[in-house]
Amino acid sequence: MAEELVDVRNLGMKYQSPNGEIDAVRDVSFTVNKGEFVSLVGPSGCGKSTILSIISGLLKPTSGSVRIGGEWVRGTSRKVGYMLQKDHLFDWRTIYQNVLLGLEVRGTLNRESRERVLGLLKTYGLYDFKDKYPNQLSGGMRQRAALIRTLAVNPDILLLDEAFSALDYQMRIAVTDDIYGIIKSEQKTVILVTHDISESISMSDRVIVLSKRPATVTAIHDIKFNLEKRTPLACREAQEFPGYFNTIWKELDVHV
């Protein structure tokens, strides 16, 4: 039986501001097993990022709770790596200095962790660029550097918030494949947030469909492909793909 790693229970979030109250998330529950790749899909502005922020511990929910590996989430957890929409590499740091950022902040920068990071840079083809500055790298390489920065702190769970949407379409398909490969070989548990249905189907073991704001869970789909070696690109070509796409498309109920 699969081991349950993340347990999101009856999550609710109401933002308060002088102009009023925004009901962003209402009664959202789901679980994620170890090693699983789960996507949250929903219309824009429905509260996806809010859910991720709560799981990461950056944001406190107004109701409900999150447990990771059985522990209640209070503040940011060392088990969680969060990748934001843009790479946010610091242009005053070299690539190497950039990927060490998380270790510096957590105070776990030592010879061993440096070795690990150098290993990651080697494995994923950035070693030769480690002394370059971010503006000397292509968009895809920057994204990879951002992922390595997240992996450097060795999290069990990766939270990806529209991690590819800043890239143009061609690049995005390629980077998705690239990053997917890295995540799988590092055997991470992933929660990906996106409003791109194809992206969610092509990468995930499970897709959680969210309603318009306030976000509630509309449906949960197990995604299975009959493929020898699963890659996002191969999934997009697979015969099961259109079926999943149509179902989720209808559930999202997009009106123009």
Add this chain to the structure above:
Amino acid sequence: MSDKQEPALSRERAEYLRKVKIRKYSIFATRILILVAVFAVWEITANLKLVDPFITSQPSRIIRTLVNLYREGDLFRHIGVTCLETVAGFLMGTILGTGIAILLWWSDFISRVLEPYLVVLNSLPKIALGPIFIIWIGPGPSAIIVMALAISLIVTILEVLNGFLSADPEKIRLVQTFGANRLQVFTKVVLPANISSVINALKINVGLSWVGVIVGEFLVSRAGLGYLIVYGGQVFQLDLVMTSVIILAVAAALMYQGVVWIEKKLTKNRQIYGQL
């Protein structure tokens, strides 16, 4: 990427580079020419009594004044006093201003509370405070330095704070995802992202410190370039006034170049604050 292995320049490229060079030199030459022309016209019209050298002074008299000041051993004393006061005011304004900006960035509450006071102090002509400083501190270099500080401090605070507040919130969020505390947010993101606004504040400060020091010297001093100017005016010795103004211009320009040099060092050597 190195220039060494570059293939032979195309003819068009060489032509273009030649033009760029010629333009650069002609701009430089014209600048020198203007300077020489102004001094020449000044000297000649004064010699021909087209203008009254008693009122306008003239370059040869300025040189004579310089030499006299030097002979009497006063030249470097006056320059030294003024420069020292300016550097002191400048350093204090920069350090104190940046420090207070950090405090205000740290606490949104304090920043909100102090906002109206800063606005009022910023619009107040600080020169009006001169007599107060003199009475409180006593006439002398300290009062002059405080004057320079008063003029540059508020501007520094506002300039640097604005830079700090404009730090990308998403970058701040990024370090927070690693569990960064407020100090780490500051040292890892806010400060290195804003080295340039701190340096801009430095540049503004150089000019303001000179203003403060000269005003201060007008009011109280027994030495310094500001004193020479006031004294020269009182005894109607325009040679002394003009000489002092020209020394002042050179000194101020040199100090500004110093800051530009620091800026170049810092931005060239990004490693330095990459380590922060």
